[in-house]
Amino acid sequence: MVSDEDVTDNENTVDQDARHAAKMARKKAARDRIMAEKTGDKGLIIVHTGAGKGKSSSAFGMVLRCVAHGLPCAVVQFIKGAWDTGERRLLTGHFGELCQFYAMGEGFTWETQDRARDIAAARAGWDKAKQLIADERLRMVVLDEINIALRYDYLDVAEVIDFLRRAKPPLTHVVLTGRNAKQELIDTADLVTEMTLIKHPFRSGIKAQAGVEF
Template sequence: MTDETEAERDARHAEKMRRIKAARAEMMKTKTEEKGLVIVHTGNGKGKSSSAFGMILRCVAWQMPCAVVQFIKGTWETGEKKILRERFADEVTFVVSGEGFTWDVQDRQRDIAAARAGWERAKALIRDPAMRFVLLDEINIALRYDYLDIDEVVDFLQTEKPQMTHVCLTGRSAKPELIAAADLVTEMSMVKHPFEDGVKAQKGVEH
């Protein structure tokens, strides 16, 4: 235990922050490249789509043309779909390709057809030179069930995605091939969830 005064602690803190700022300034000199990122949000925790839709709102704020192609969820009404379609339809193209969760549809061939249709729309949007950010929401589920071919998706992202276009792919169980090809991967882990205690999905929090 020292008898350091508050003034001495403040001075030590200021010196520490000065060193951190100087080191960060040197580091930032090496970060000069700009590119469109392939981003993956996966894991069993909540927040994968929520985070991705946060990026969509950032694009809207910066007047960057963007699009959402929503796989699997289909007709399920969500707050993000409601606000983007009602208030930002000119800024955000919103495509729903699924008919609902796989356990609701219960028809593999219909699920495959819906996923393929969504992927075709997604490719067209990504190829559009005016588009800056495309969110493929829950596509990892379609890939997990092999409704879409992972090699085709990865090859397209690596060879046909325009240099400055960002693409975000969300959903649990992202395949290793996609993780290897991505620039940015975040895995959300569940620590605790009210569903385990019998609480249903809450409006404004989970949809």
């Protein structure tokens, strides 16, 4: 026997489902109107910055999307060139025909302890980056950790911004990663994401690990 309470519960459930469906229908209609207005394509200047982990990881995720769509792309590493990273192994070992990879850095600044050498490496990386960015065949160019080179004034941020504005092809995306992105670059970018540090295992004595950090 079905009790009055069961009937009421069923009616309430049906009412809630109907209200939810109506709410989602309104949201979908509003979303469809917004999406219908977005019709243009544009090569974006994208900045990943902040103290939290995931800046380079996010950029490499975008590179893999390009590869999956058969879109040619390139990576220039400004700092971590000395590292044997998983991204580098994967892209050069399996997708070299779609993704060019240039490891131009020689390690973090506290490892080299040679400002002139760091500046020379940064300039070489930027010269390669300019060649790649100007190549209209490439859909995306990632400048990994370039923000560190800009922070220490190894590169002139005004020069970088001027080149991006003047020479970047209309449909080429350029992704610039690294902590402490300069405000001028943030103001120029189309998309800026700041990774916020909440917890990190390094603070608990856990070293960088393959598959997580590199």
